[in-house]
Amino acid sequence: MKVTIDGIQIEVPKGTTILQAARMIGPEVAPPAMCYYSSLKTSGGYCRTCIVKVTQGSSANPSPIPKPVASCRTEVMDGMVVENNINAELLEARKGVVEFLLINHPLDCPVCDQAGECKLQDLGYGHGSAATRFEFKRREYEAIDIGDKIKLHMNRCILCYRCVKVAEQITDNRVHGVISRGDSSEISTYIENIIDNDFSGNVIDVCPVGALTDKTFRFKQRVWFTKPVDAHRNCDKCSGKTRVWLKGEEVVRVTARKDQWDEVEEFICNSCRYDYKKTSDWVIEGPSPIHRNSVISQNHYQHLNELKLQALKQQNALGFMPLDKKP
Amino acid sequence: MSNQIHGAQHFDKSKRLEIKFSEDVMQIAQSIISRYPQGKQKSALLPILHLAQAEFGGWLSPETMDYVASILKIKSIEVFEVASFYSMFNLKPMGKCILEICQTSSCWLNGAEDIVKYIEKKLNIKVGETTEDGMFSIKVVECLGSCGTSPMLQCGASYHENLTFAKVDTLIENYKSESKRKSYTDLDYKNTL
Amino acid sequence: MGKKLLIHNDKVPGINTLEVYRIHGGYSSVEKALKTMTPDQVTDEVKKSGLRGRGGAGFPTGLKWSFLAKPEGVERYLVCNADESEPGTFKDRYLMEKIPHALIEGMITSSFALGAKTSYIYIRGEYFYVARILEIALAEAYAAGWLGKNILGTNFSHDCFIQVGAGAYICGEETALLESLEGKRGNPRIKPPFPAVAGLWGCPTVVNNVETIAAVCPIINMGGEEYAKIGIGKSTGTKLISASGHINKPGVYEIELGLPVEEFIYSEHYCSGIRNGKKLKAVVAGGSSVPILPTELILKTAKGEPRLMSYESLSDGGFQTGTMLGSGGFIVMDEDTSIVKNLFTFTRFYHHESCGQCSPCREGTGWMEKILQKFLNGTAIESDVELLWDIQSKIEGKTICPLGEAAAWPVAAAIRHFKQEFLDIAKNKKFIDISHYNRLNKIVA
Numbered sequence: 001m002k003v004t005i006d007g008i009q010i011e012v013p014k015g016t017t018i019l020q021a022a023r024m025i026g027p028e029v030a031p032p033a034m035c036y037y038s039s040l041k042t043s044g045g046y047c048r049t050c051i052v053k054v055t056q057g058s059s060a061n062p063s064p065i066p067k068p069v070a071s072c073r074t075e076v077m078d079g080m081v082v083e084n085n086i087n088a089e090l091l092e093a094r095k096g097v098v099e100f101l102l103i104n105h106p107l108d109c110p111v112c113d114q115a116g117e118c119k120l121q122d123l124g125y126g127h128g129s130a131a132t133r134f135e136f137k138r139r140e141y142e143a144i145d146i147g148d149k150i151k152l153h154m155n156r157c158i159l160c161y162r163c164v165k166v167a168e169q170i171t172d173n174r175v176h177g178v179i180s181r182g183d184s185s186e187i188s189t190y191i192e193n194i195i196d197n198d199f200s201g202n203v204i205d206v207c208p209v210g211a212l213t214d215k216t217f218r219f220k221q222r223v224w225f226t227k228p229v230d231a232h233r234n235c236d237k238c239s240g241k242t243r244v245w246l247k248g249e250e251v252v253r254v255t256a257r258k259d260q261w262d263e264v265e266e267f268i269c270n271s272c273r274y275d276y277k278k279t280s281d282w283v284i285e286g287p288s289p290i291h292r293n294s295v296i297s298q299n300h301y302q303h304l305n306e307l308k309l310q311a312l313k314q315q316n317a318l319g320f321m322p323l324d325k326k327p
Numbered sequence: 328m329s330n331q332i333h334g335a336q337h338f339d340k341s342k343r344l345e346i347k348f349s350e351d352v353m354q355i356a357q358s359i360i361s362r363y364p365q366g367k368q369k370s371a372l373l374p375i376l377h378l379a380q381a382e383f384g385g386w387l388s389p390e391t392m393d394y395v396a397s398i399l400k401i402k403s404i405e406v407f408e409v410a411s412f413y414s415m416f417n418l419k420p421m422g423k424c425i426l427e428i429c430q431t432s433s434c435w436l437n438g439a440e441d442i443v444k445y446i447e448k449k450l451n452i453k454v455g456e457t458t459e460d461g462m463f464s465i466k467v468v469e470c471l472g473s474c475g476t477s478p479m480l481q482c483g484a485s486y487h488e489n490l491t492f493a494k495v496d497t498l499i500e501n502y503k504s505e506s507k508r509k510s511y512t513d514l515d516y517k518n519t520l
Numbered sequence: 521m522g523k524k525l526l527i528h529n530d531k532v533p534g535i536n537t538l539e540v541y542r543i544h545g546g547y548s549s550v551e552k553a554l555k556t557m558t559p560d561q562v563t564d565e566v567k568k569s570g571l572r573g574r575g576g577a578g579f580p581t582g583l584k585w586s587f588l589a590k591p592e593g594v595e596r597y598l599v600c601n602a603d604e605s606e607p608g609t610f611k612d613r614y615l616m617e618k619i620p621h622a623l624i625e626g627m628i629t630s631s632f633a634l635g636a637k638t639s640y641i642y643i644r645g646e647y648f649y650v651a652r653i654l655e656i657a658l659a660e661a662y663a664a665g666w667l668g669k670n671i672l673g674t675n676f677s678h679d680c681f682i683q684v685g686a687g688a689y690i691c692g693e694e695t696a697l698l699e700s701l702e703g704k705r706g707n708p709r710i711k712p713p714f715p716a717v718a719g720l721w722g723c724p725t726v727v728n729n730v731e732t733i734a735a736v737c738p739i740i741n742m743g744g745e746e747y748a749k750i751g752i753g754k755s756t757g758t759k760l761i762s763a764s765g766h767i768n769k770p771g772v773y774e775i776e777l778g779l780p781v782e783e784f785i786y787s788e789h790y791c792s793g794i795r796n797g798k799k800l801k802a803v804v805a806g807g808s809s810v811p812i813l814p815t816e817l818i819l820k821t822a823k824g825e826p827r828l829m830s831y832e833s834l835s836d837g838g839f840q841t842g843t844m845l846g847s848g849g850f851i852v853m854d855e856d857t858s859i860v861k862n863l864f865t866f867t868r869f870y871h872h873e874s875c876g877q878c879s880p881c882r883e884g885t886g887w888m889e890k891i892l893q894k895f896l897n898g899t900a901i902e903s904d905v906e907l908l909w910d911i912q913s914k915i916e917g918k919t920i921c922p923l924g925e926a927a928a929w930p931v932a933a934a935i936r937h938f939k940q941e942f943l944d945i946a947k948n949k950k951f952i953d954i955s956h957y958n959r960l961n962k963i964v965a
Contacts, residue, residue, distance in 0.1 A: 045710040046878050048918050067917040073710045096914030100883035133907060136890045159876065177404045178876075179411040181688070181705070183886045185876035190404040191389045362681040364595075367721055372703030373686050377645070399703075412705040412875075413686030415645045431607045432808060433764040433851055435865045438959035469689070469869045470607040470808075471646050474764035474851070475771045478963065484648040491963045 003076040005029045005052075006086045018071035018082055019050055023261060030261075031084050032094075032123050034101070034208050035160035036072035037263055043165050044072035047158065048097045049123060053090045056081035068093055091127070098127045103134035104183070105209075106155045114210030116223040116295045119262065120158065141186065146176060147195040149215045149274060150204060154186050157211035163187065163203035170267050171199045187211070198237055201273040205256045205264050216274060217245075217253040224295040226252055231282035237269035243288050244279075251277045257288070346394045352382055356398060368399050372409055375399065376416055385425075386417040414468070422457040422464035424502045427481045430467045433474035442478045442490050443467060449499065462503065522776025523750055525738040525758050526731065530618045536653065538660040541621040547666055549629045549740035554674045557740075562633035566736060568744030570756035575601055575692070575729030576807060576847040577922075578831050581736075587716040588634055589724040597725040598636040600627060600733055601697055602643035605689040606807035607869055608849025611760035612730035614772040616643070616650050619734075620657035626733035627680050628666060629740055634726055638679050642697050645686040654682055689873035693921045694727040695719075696875065707877045708921035731760050752778030755830035759845070765852035768792035781805070781827045781834075782819045785852065796958060798854035802938075805834055806846020808866045809926030811933030812859065813843050839933070856955035859938040860945060863930055864892040870927035881924045884915040888931055895942065898950040905942045909935050 002011050005022050006029045012021045020038070022030040031052055036044030044050075051068035059079025068090060071082070083090060102124060109115045141154035159178065164187070167174040175196075176189040189195060195203070204212045223245070231244040245253040254273050256264040276282065290296050348356060356375055363370040375395055376387065383391045392406040399406075410416045426446060430439045443465070447453055450463050457464040473479040476488035487498050534540035541547075553562050567582030588596060600623065604612040616623055623641070631639050643651050658680060661667045669677045688706045690696045695709035698720050719725025735757060739747045748756045755777035764770045767785070769792040775784065784790045785800065794800050803818040804810060821827050822841035827834065834845045853862065871885040891908055894900040908931055916928035935942065945951050 045920060048878050048880055051918060070710070070920075093914065093918060096910075097879060097918060100879045100887075100914070103883055103887060134887065136887075158879070159882070174402060175404055177408045178705075179408055180876075181412045182871065182874040182876040183882050185882065188407075190392075190402075190407045193404075362683075364721065367702070369703040370683075370701060370721075373645075373700065374684060377684065377686065401703075405704075408705055409703065413645070413688050414872075415687035430865065431869050432804070432862055432865045433608055436765050436851070436853065436857065436862070436955075436959070438963045441956075441960055441963055469872050470605060472604050472610040472613045472644070474608050474610055474849070475762060477764060477770075481646060484652070486649070 001076055001078040001080075003078075003080045003082065005082045006084050012076060014075075016076055018052055018054075018069070018074050018076055018080075019044075021076050022052075022071065022082075022084065027260070029084055031071050032119075032127065033072055033261075034119055034123065034158060035162060037162050037165070037206060038261075039263065039267075040162060040165040040169060040206070043162060045070045047101065047160055049094060049101070049127070051090065051094060051097065053083040053087045054080060055083055094127050095129065098123055099129065099133070101158050102128060102132065104139045104155075105158070106138060108156075112153075112156065112210040113213045113218055113223075114156075114207075118210060119208035139183065145194070145215070146189050146212075147200055149201065149270075150195060151213050151215050151218060152187060153211050153213070155211075156209045157187055158209055159185055159187075160208055162206040162208070163212055166202050166206050166267075167195070167200075170202060171197045173197055198269050198271070199267060201270045202256065202264065202267045205258075205267075208262075214253060214273075221247050221252050226296075228288040228290065228296065230257060230285045230288050232285065233272065233276060233282055235269060235272055238272060239266045239268070240272060241266055242268050242272050242282075244282050244284070246279070249279055251279055251282070260289070260291070346383060346388075346390045348379075348382060348394075348398075352378065360399070369401050369405070372399060372401070372406065373413070376406070376410060380416060384420065385423070386420050423462055424482050425464045425466055427466045427468045427471075429469070429471045429473060429477070429479050429481075431470035434470075434477040434479060437477040439478040442480070442492075442495065445492050445495060446499075449495070463499075522779060523758060524774045525747075525750075526622065526734055526760060527615060527619065527772070527774050530614075535619055536617075536621075536657065538621060538657065538664055541619065545741075546621050547625050547628075549737040550625055550632075550666060551672065553629045553632050553740055554672050554676055559633045559635055562629065562740060565739055565744035566633070569739040569747040570744075570751075570754060571732065571735055571739060571747070572755070572831065573729055574731035574735065574759065574848070576606060576809075578845065581728065581732055584716070584728075585630075585634060585726060587714070588726055589717045590635065591724070595638065595723045596634055596636045597720045597723055598627065598631045598634055598639040599694075599697065599701065599720060599725055599727045600639065600641040600730060601692060601694060601727050602641050602647070602730045603685055603689075603692040603697060604647075604730070604847075605644055605692050605873075606809065606847045606849055607866065608764060608804060608851040609762050609807050609847040610764075611762045611772045611848060613647055613650055614762075615730060615734060615760065616647075617653055620654050621661065622734045622737060623654070623730055624657055624661050624666070624680065626736045628661075628671070628678055630726075630728065630733055630736050631678050631680075632676055633736075636726075637677060638681070640701060640720075641680065641682045642691070642701055643682060643684055644691070645684050648684060651682055651684050658682065688875075689869075690875045690921070690923060693923065696921065697727060698725065705875070707875050708923075710920055750776055752828065752830050753832055755832060755845075759829070759848050761829070761848040761850050763791050763850045763852070765850075766795045766798065766854035766857070767852045768795050775829055777828075777830045778833075779829045781829055784829055784850070785819075791850075791852065794852065794854050796854070798856065798958075800852065801855045801857050802853045802859060804843075804849070804851040804853075804930075806844045807849035808851070808869065809929055810844040810846040811839055811842075811929055812862075812937065813841075813933075814937050817841050817937070818843075839929070840936075843933070854955070854958075856958060858951075858953055858955065859934050859941050860892065860895050860951070861953060863934040864889070864896060866930045867892050867927065870923065874923060874927070878918075878920045878924075880915045880918045881920075881927065884911055884924075885927050887911055888927070895945050896951050898945065898948075900942075900946045902943060902946045904946065905935060905939065908942075 031050040033050045034047035050071045052071045054065040056062045058077030143153045146152045175193045179188045226245040228243050228245050233240045243255050243257045256268045359374045360368050360371045379391050387410050396403040396406045454465050478490045479488040529535050571581045572578040691700045691706040693708045696706040700706040715725040761773045786793045800815045804812045821836045831845045835842045867889045871889045874881045874885045876882040912928040912931040915924045
């Protein structure tokens with residue numbers, strides 16, 4: 001199936017979503033996504049940041065789709081033409097979505113552990129306005145523990161449902177979910193339950209904002225003062241392939257590895273995440289690929305362009321070659 | 328946030344009560360479940376929650392939600408997610424008579440605000456509160472489909488329409504004196520669900 | 521007075537019982553369909569009738585039925601949407617309360633056409649007493665053999681069940697309704713797939729409004745072509761209109777589509793004019809989500825033609841000068857009504873009813889309510905009008921389900937047609953609800 005996104009045509013297999021097709025072309029045309037997560041079934045569709053304009057439905061039925069569509073949940077049709085970054089009206093609409101996500105989000109980045117690796121920060125920077133038009137009191141909740149190692153700051157949550165889907169799809173007992181409705185909706189465990197199973201820590205990794213944070217890492221270190229390296233160990237519960245965050249020789253945090261779209265490559269178990277905090281516990285493979293625009297990469301790596309090239313080559317090897325790369 | 332629910336997190340486990348449907352109510356529950364295909368028993372959640380709320384004091388306590396989860400063989404969080412979504416389920420104890428006054432357009436056009444003020448003054452409580460004797464709670468609600476007979480209020484399953492101050496006086500007196508009115512169960516769920 | 525097909529017998533004593541309903545011709549569509557027609561023939565009659573969904577969207581019913589996937593060995597379902605919750609709308613409640621068998625008859629005939637062995641009536645929880653009336657009618661229908669195994673000795677067997685909701689406007693959206701029917705939160709699904717392909721429990725499902733299903737009975741009885749002769753143009757048949765607000769005779773009226781709006785408001789057969797001899801100010805013609813129109817535009821189109829109660833005439837002029845027939849919730853406001861305050865009640869409603877799944881609706885509805893509250897407090901400034909306009913435009917079309925539009929349209933229309941009212945409040949720094957004393961007179965009496 002051929003699909004054209006921002007003037008660039010690509011051939012993709014049937015069943016590919018617009019977002020996936022755009023990612024195959026590259027970051028220049030890929031829409032931002034706050035709730036979609038490729039490894040989690042039925043994720044996406046909620047945040048609406050990935051909306052795009054379909055100016056031609058398909059070759060067979062060329063009429064445009066009147067409303068913007070969520071690219072993460074819309075499959076491409078043969079001959080579909082999509083506009084993302086080249087459509088000013090769409091960018092204005094996305095700016096509106098970003099504003100909606102921010103009006104009730106606290107301005108506590110200076111004290112938020114997610115700062116530096118927060119998707120909402122990136123989104124606000126790339127697609128938002130500098131000033132807020134929301135003059136009312138923001139929603140407020142108390143921060144609570146929803147497990148001995150997980151802190152929930154509901155104030156910061158953007159209700160992406162990713163953590164709920166992780167609990168449902170990769171753990172054996174979901175005890176938390178979204179309760180209430182409308183703008184009173186919140187993430188909550190059932191009454192006094194806590195999230196406690198071998199894979200619970202993954203809810204932290206999939207959270208795009210600072211709503212779910214690792215209590216063992218809270219306030220220890222600003223993420224940009226740490227150095228992420230890819231490492232592994234033999235583990236009988238998971239692949240043991242992780243990202244170990246170092247401060248000097250000290251292991252300050254262990255997370256799953258993430259790809260260039262900031263999605264977890266392989267979910268890891270709680271033992272790997274919490275129990276092995278010595279460098280000697282790990283076989284270190286080398287520096288983690290971090291986007292050169294990220295604050296985390298500042299002053300740590302020189303060869304990022306090389307890494308980026310490697311990633312592109314990998315993609316091409318998978319057969320997703322951009323067919324017609326116009327400027 | 329006044330409607331924050333996870334305050335319920337501090338629920339005292341040691342005070343849990345034993346909750347169980349009587350045999351005849353259990354039969355109703357089973358007949359509700361049988362309306363859905365095998366394996367789709369979760370579909371019975373809404374009607375069973377109505378039944379449980381009517382049976383166990385007009386609200387859904389954690390014990391009640393756990394019990395419903397066990398009947399339907401689903402997780403308690405699934406019950407909690409649903410119970411907190413729908414406005415007819417109460418997650419805290421309410422008065423025996425909940426006076427639910429509609430406040431949307433047509434009812435407002437015909438004076439719902441004055442009815443609310445009148446009832447507040449008469450019962451000496453505000454919207455969202457319950458009288459000291461636990462008899463009445465006042466709630467404002469959104470459109471109940473009684474626009475042509477507005478203003479109106481709902482109490483249990485009964486619609487009280489074309490309200491005037493005099494009608495409000497009468498209905499409150501009636502609810503007070505109705506000794507047979509035991510609780511929320513006046514909805515007669517047993518014979519309907 | 522035009523033809524009546526649905527509630528012509530509403531005043532007959534005992535019409536809620538099977539016995540009386542039957543004496544007045546009830547269940548004849550089931551007899552005709554099951555004994556003399558094939559399911560496809562029933563669908564064809566509905567197609568020919570031009571019947572359009574009466575819940576609000578106005579989608580052609582026959583076409584919707586023809587989309588139903590029919591894979592071998594997979595159950596199909598008919599689900600009746602009786603979750604009537606659009607402010608200003610109470611016609612389904614009236615129909616079910618007065619003539620419950622009309623719905624049940626329609627459910628059987630429609631299910632026969634669709635090949636559905638089981639159907640569900642999802643009724644809003646607040647209509648609990650109506651559900652009870654329906655339960656009694658269902659029991660009568662089962663006892664008389666209209667439901668159950670081998671109806672009228674044919675191969676067609678059918679079970680119909682009622683499920684009560686529990687208070688959520690969003691469950692009127694068909695995929696949210698299906699979620700609710702499955703015992704879940706009423707969160708609308710992301711489409712596609714549409715219910716016709718994957719609906720209830722993943723099976724092909726048709727969801728129809730109460731009035732739509734009831735209208736199938738007269739269509740089968742008289743034939744689709746005869747039905748299509750009633751009404752005007754593509755607005756065929758009759759429609760139940762819920763009339764409320766500042767009129768002398770509020771209530772449910774069955775009209776032949778094409779009736780002039782002016783006649784509907786002022787004729788003694790219908791609303792009988794504005795109460796207390798006041799003048800008409802504005803009308804919300806099709807339930808709270810459709811654009812409000814001022815007197816000059818509701819009585820006549822922008823071209824100066826008389827505005828008719830039909831899908832086409834009401835939407836003549838687009839949203840610039842027109843509105844929609846919607847669910848037929850007809851809310852009339854007199855000259856003393858504050859459009860701003862009325863809009864506030866709508867916006868509060870949509871804020872309360874947003875499911876919270878997608879960000880524009882979850883965050884935007886509450887924001888608009890807060891700004892409108894500023895107008896009622898007298899603290900709004902002129903630029904708040906522009907801000908409101910901008911917010912609604914950023915909700916519209918960006919959401920998973922139509923609740924986004926439903927919340928945005930009333931705001932846009934109020935500003936489009938009554939901007940001065942907003943500006944006056946902002947300028948004078950105070951809001952006075954002038955109609956208060958009129959209303960008080962009514963309820964003190």
